[in-house]
Structures are given as C-alpha cells and as structure tokens.
Amino acid sequence: MKLSKSFFKTLREVPNEAEIPSHILLLRAGMIKKTAAGIYSYMPMGWRTVRKIEQIVREEMDAQGAQEIATSVLQPSELWEESGRWAAYGPEMWRVNDRNGRPFCLGPTAEEVFTDIIRNDISSHRQLPLMLYQITDKFRDEARPRYGMMRSRNFIMKDNYSFDKDPEGQDVSYRKMYEAYTNVFNRCGLTFRPVEADNGAIGGTGSHEFTALCEFGESEIAYCDSCDLAATVEKAECVDAPADTCEMLPLEKKLTPGTKTIEDVSNFLGIDQSKTIKALLFITYDEEGNEKEYVAAFIRGDRELNMTKLVNALGIREFDIVFADEDAMHEATGCVGGFTGPMHLHDCKIVVDSELPGLKNMCAGACEVDHHYINVNYGRDYTGDIITDLKTLKEGDPCPICGKPVKHARGVEVGQIFKLGTKYSVPMGAVYKDENQKEQPIWMGCYGIGISRTFQAIIDMPRNHDDFGIIWPMSVAPYHVIITQVKPGDAAQDEVAQKIYDELTAAGVEVLWDDRDERPGVKFKDADLIGIPVRITVGKLAPEGKVEYKLRREADRQEMTVEEAIKASIDIVNREKRG
C-alpha cells in the first residue's frame, strides 16, 4: 500500500476527548474516530489490526473445534422473555420496536439466540458436544462510556457457546476455552492473568476473567507471587483472623460521645480498630421492586465489606440492595446511626462475617446514642442469621492459599468464560435424548472476548507504546514493514523502494510504502506514531544499493544492503507474525 493513496491522517495534538495513553495514541495515529459517546468508527489502519485480532481468535476457536456462524444484532423480545432476562436486563439493553410495535433489542450478548438456534436441531446425544461462535457487534447502553474503546456502547465481541451432555462434558469445553483464550492473549502480546471471577448476572457455577494488566483498568484483581492465587477482588476469599484464646470478660457499656466512626471510637477508647465491630445497614427489594427486608451486616472494624459476597449470601440480584439510612430505620429495627451494634436489633436479618465468632471481647455499638459496648462476644451476646465471609481481600492480607501477603493489580477484562449449567437450556427447552432414550437438558458454557477492547488494551501494555507512539506486536500490526522513502521521485530511491516493496510483498510480507511528498521528519514521526514493527529507510544510500533498517521496538539502526534488509525483514516477520 502506498501511503500517498491511503485514507490516512495523523494528529499532532492530543484531542481533548482522550485521557489515557492508549486512547490518545489510537486517535492521534488515525486508527479510530469517535462518532458519538462510546461509539467509534475504525479507519483503515485500525481496522486492519482489528481484523488481525479477529483472525487470531478464529484460528484458536477453530483449533478447539468451534464453528463460526453469524447472528443478527436484532433479537426479538420473545427469546428474552423465555429466559426471563427481558425484565432482568435493565437499562443497559438497547430496545427498539419494529413498525408494528413489536419489541426487539440490539443484542448485548446472545445466549438466547444460540440456545434457540440449537434447540430444534439437537435431538440426540450423538450430536454433542457442539461449540458455535460468532464475531459481531454488541450493544450495551453503558451508563458511563469511558476511555475510548475500553468501555464503549457498541463494541466487537467474539462470543461462543458450548453445548454438552453433562457437567463433565461442560468442564472439558470450559478447559478448551481456557486454553484457547490463553493462546489468543499471548499471541496478541498482552500481559494478562486468568483470574477466578464471580458469575454475576450471567449466572452459572464457575467463571474466569482474563485480565490484561494495566494502570487504567477498571477491574481490580488480587494475586500472589508465591502460589497460584489470582482472583477478582470481588471473588477472592479472605482468611479469617485466628480465633482468640483468651477468656470472655463481662459485658460493659461505655459512654462514647460523638464517636460515630470506627476511627473515633477506637481513638476514644484507646483500642485497636481490629477489636471493633462495624455495622452496615441495607434495605433489599424483591423482584417486583418492593421493599423486602432490612439487613445488617457486621464485620471487623478495620475490614472492608465485599458487596458481591453479601449479595451472594443473601441470594439476591446486585441491584436489589441499597445502603439504608440508619436513623430512619430506628423505629423498625432499633438501630442508631453511628452506634448500631449486633445486639438489640429486631425485624432485621443479621449477617455476620465468618471471623467474628472467633474474636473475643470486641467493641460494638450499643444501639443507643453515644454508647458502645466493650467485651462483646459472639454466642453469649449476639448471634447471626447468616455467617459467611464478607471481607474484601486487601493488598498485604494473607493469601487464602499459601498465607503470604497478596498483591493487587488493576487491569482490563478482555475476556471471560462461564460455566452456565442448565440455566438457559431448562427454561428454553434445549434438551437431547440420551443413550437410554431419556430427555436430558443440555449443559452450556458461554465465553466472550472483547475484540475492540483487546485492540486498545494491547496498546496500553507498557511494552507496546512509548513517548513517540504505538509499538505494535508483529502479530497484530496493521503492516509488518514500512518503507520510508526520503525523496520520492529520485530515480535511485524509486528503484530501490520498488524492489523492496515487490520482493517483500511476493514473500507475503505486508508493506506500507511512505511515498508521500513530505519532509523526512514528518515521515519518521508518523512511522513511529503508527507503530509499524520494521522500518526500512530508503534515502541517500540508495545509489550504493544500501538502506537503513530499524526495528520500532529497538533504538539502534543498521545500514544494510537492499538484499540484507529484505532478508532480515522476511526473517523477523516469519518469526513473529504468528505471535
């Protein structure tokens, strides 16, 4: 491709819509353009990279026996009514009506459509297992699109669905996808970790998130250098503090004026925050949105509550619980803002963190203004309706597997895999006949890769950009080699550049030829900005049959003969293009 003929434009200045390096570089390099908030268009150079990522995904999916299909972005509401998700999905779903007023949505995902597709055609155990996938636009009306393609409202997603006879088959499919995803992200040049994740709204019984580590990520993960621990912070288990072995002391009420926070009361009484019990009050709602019950959660004063764990313990949906105004709840439950404790509460479900029963002689609110109890003990002074781990695993806390201090990292979720069980097949009637002619529900898995998010996440890796621009890994670079011709029209240079272009192209190398009538500085800056891995400069050495060879990732430049440069290019491209 000759750059002079390409629809191509770079920006010298930073567009004010962009905040983080990867988004700035995508815009400056002319790879994408914004069409509306969270909605982007891909320009030729950017689209080439997207297609390369898709190709890597296709190769890895096909290698695991998955077959590609394509479904419409428009999905009828009936299918979602069947699974129960038309009501459950909420405002994130783009809903549209056809001319007769029939409701449709722009697909945010496609469990229902795929289940519908297979349910009529799968009837025998002989047809299983089966895996189908697609790479299509997905739509989610995000409350707050952000960071370019990291959180957008319209994005490209590879989604696939596995259909198996039983849980064992489901596990096999799941492991295949785990492997495929690991290969995909390695080939794309991402630094990532597969981490255990919560199943969330999708449901099911097991999940991993593939998180690309980067500073601006929205996911927080906990991991351990000494063992295999890697989990989202929501999912990570927490080790209970060791149980106290001391004797229970007599309960005592203390006057603690104005000490509404844990910090205040621990300072006032001169005790450590880890000897206090913190109360958090909530109101939950049923599926119709009516108030259901009051919930009081208790946790050690220096811990942080993990909402996901609380929601799972209560068996409710995440958006059916809100923080409560404790003072307003006084009449109903006896709690008192800032002084609520586990004693004297009524008409209120009490959830106690799993380590509290082992901790002796704690300090807790007395449900009375300006008073706390000391020497509060589980069993003797209070009990809970549910006892479960409610803690957020914090950096430096002991690892739940090996006990060493855990680390935290931020990252972007580029893929997630789920075991769905029969969550969709049962309500939607996706069944097969087993060897004994008995009808059985199909066991499903679903697996997603955010293609457009991966596209940006690659750039966000520190190794894939610098002050001058993008540094694409060979596997996803829009072109492998850029020929920077210093003076187009110069006979010797024209001849050398043409020869390199022809020979590399013939060898299967993708070449961008900068033949623009620009000053050399402009061409060098643009070549660095768009991040082509290999640059061959054809300039004043052309009459001697020599060129300059430089890798984007490395600082040094080498003078080479034309033949040497061609060979070096072919070698490195063949070595690295698979990723």
Added chain:
RNA sequence: CGGGGUGUAGCGCAGUUUGGUAGCGCAACUGGUUUGGGACCAGUGGGCCGCGGGUUCAAAUCCUGCCACCCCGACCA
C-alpha cells in the same frame, strides 16, 4: 443517576469579566526556496461562535430552557 467542567474553522485554543458584527497556532490549498527526525517565505480558502427562546439599536459575550461531550462517583461485565 449525583457532582464538576467544556462546547468558537478538520485539530488545539484565545476572545465572554466590561455587548459593537470573530482571531491565533497547526492542518488544507497556490507559488517559491528547502529535503535524514513534525522546514521557511508569500498568498488563499474555510465559521448557523452547540441548539432554541428572551433582553438590546446591536449578542460568541447578558438572561433562560434544552442538547452534546469530557472527568469523578454510583451503576454495570
């Protein structure tokens, strides 16, 4: 959805306080000189000043309603 901010040429911005009919840099176009790390000179084109309503002889500027976009948070995977 709550808080904050911004909308002026393709991009980055000034002008708004104190109303007087729009400007700078980059980019584009023409001509010339240049040519190995974002050149220089001369010239040219390009604006519903986010949109609507109001005040005024006169509005980018003042008042008012709306919209869009960005950031923080809530929410979401």
